[in-house]
Amino acid sequence: MIDKTSPLPLYFQIEEAIKQKIDKGEWESGSMISSEREFAENYEVSRMTVRQAINNLVNDGYLTRRKGKGTFVSGKKIEQKLLGLTSFTEDMKARGYKPASKLVSFQKVEANHKLAKALDISQNEEVYEIKRVRLANDIPMAIETTFVPVQLIYLNEIHIKEGSLYSQVENAGFHIDYATQSLEASIAREAESEILEIAKGAPVLLIQRQTYLTTGKPLEVVHSVYRGDRYKFMIDMKR
Secondary structure, three states, rough: OOOOOOOOOOOHHHHHHHHHHHHOOOOOOEEEOOOOHHHHHHHHHOOHHHHHHHHHHHHHOOOOEOOOOOOEEEEEEEEEEOOOOOOHHHHHHHHHOEEEEEEEEEEEOOHHHHHHHHOOOOOOOEEEEEEEEEEOOOOEEHHHEEEOOOOOOOOOHHHHHHHOHHHHHHHHHOEEEEEEEEEEEEOOOOOHHHOOOOOOOEEEEEEEEEEEEOOOEEEEEEEEEEEEOOOOEEEOOOO
16 A cells, blocks of 8 residues: 655655565566556556656666566566676576577678778678577577678578577687677667567667687677666676
8 A cells, every 4th residue: 555645756655565566576577567557546546656656667677568568577687797708698508597599680791891990801891790689588688780700700590590609600710819898878779679578768788899819800799789677787896
């Protein structure tokens, strides 16, 4: 119940009531919550008040919206420490999740000036463009677009579908050395929201990575969009 005589805003009281149910385990991860109309009727408040409470909980990662399906209790966020260079497949397996990839497209394209410079190749030289949806326990976690020079290694769809790109590279005799990576916050665009099964405008993490071989040659440039409600990155810092 909520106290309408309390100085605390009604939407805040509703948020706290929902969080308590989640924290106590009354509402399990992945379960669908009531509709805004049902909340409004139960608490005898306006749907606008309920919507504000739910929006705040979505932004805080307690709830997640799935387009055309409803609002659900979010699962525990997957934590990835920014130490060491691992593939998505390796990282998910290390955390006890079942990794999978859904190949969206695999094609050869000509590198523009920016991409050619990043990969240390000539402009208009061919690169593999690999677009994949990354999943953990069948839940879409990220949209990943990878660019690899064609002149560096032979790849086909079977290579990409059957396992980790890094495994394919290492099996071909190359040694991966290091990567530089940047992260920034953003919001999901319509196409991204449909693929990741989140609401348009939901928080996402934009990650760009450039990976190098031990020879100093760039291996790949990767652009990724990660769900902000299911993924977080951690780093240990020592003074």
